[in-house]
Amino acid sequence: MPFKSVPVRFSLLFFLLLFWGGVVSRSAVASVPVPDTAAVAPLQLRYPDPQKLQELRESKDFQYGQDIRPDMSFWERFWRKIGDYLSQMLSGTSYDGFWKYVLYAIAIGTTVFVILKLLQVDFVGLFSRKSAAAAITYETYRENIHEIDFDALLAEAEAQGDYRRAIRLQYLRTLKLLTDQGLIDWKPGKTNRSYVSELKSSPLLRPFERVTQLFEYVWYGGSSLDEQTFETVRQSFREFHQSFAKTA
Incomplete structure (x- = not known):
């Protein structure tokens, strides 16, 4: 009898705990205030300022694109x-x-x-053999085209058979003609290529470039000239002077 009464007691205790737990939970739910839906303000959508939004779009701080490299040339x-x-x-x-x-x-x-x-x-002179007749017998660093008597010196060079010197004098006289007309700016020590570039906008460019090449071949080539070759080169200078006379 005492052993059977123990489960009954536990059952009654468990029933009382469930009962009072339900009472407490109901009272707690009843104490929670129910919101008044009529008193709550409706939600309002807020849109950003269009002008401010456009400024943000155009700002470099928000440009995250990657520049595309143009195609290679x-x-x-x-x-x-x-x-x-x-x-x-x-x-x-x-x-x-x-x-x-x-x-x-x-x-x-x-x-x-x-x-x-x-x-x-001079690469030409470095790898070629110069003839004895090609030696320079006069000083060229003292030449001044404004002080040279070309007619006298040309007659002297041709009479002596010094055709290389005669071609040099022909070229110097050509430089003087161009200088007197203001087409080039002659200065001692200036390169021939400089004079060619100064005539780049002149119709005399091609003829002058040709006589310049002939002069450089004769003067820097290191070979002596025979009379026939000299006549051919001299004719080229005469043709240039005729072209110069037509454009002057």
Whole structure:
């Protein structure tokens, strides 16, 4: 009998706890105030200012796009291919053999060429044999085209068979004609190519460039002239002077 009464007691206690728990929860729910829907203001949508929005769109601080690189030009593609070819060649096993020494030879040759150009070495005279008749027998650094008696000196050079000097005098007289007309600005030590560039907008450019090439070939070529070659070159100067007379 006492052992049977224990479960009954626990059952009554559990029932009382559930009952009072339900009462407490109901009272708590009843105490929560119910909002008055009529007193709550309706939601209002707020839109940004269109002008401010446009300013933000145009601001560089909010531009997150990536610039697209324009297509490469022809020369950029060309040098890119050259670079890729050299990279492949240098990375190959054949570079340790033949191509290695070819590149060394090109590098040394380019360096020597640049040094000789900076020293203003005459390549024609360096690799050719000059004849004895081609020696300069007078000083050229004292020449002043405004003080030279061209007729007398030309007659003297032709009588002596000094055709190289005669061609030089012909060219100097040409420079004087152009200087007197204000077509070039003659100065001692100025290069012939400078005078050619000064005539780039003149119809005399091509004829003058031709006689300049003839003079440089004769004077810097290091070879003596025979009478027949001299007559051919002198005729070219005469034709230039005739063209000059027509444009003057």
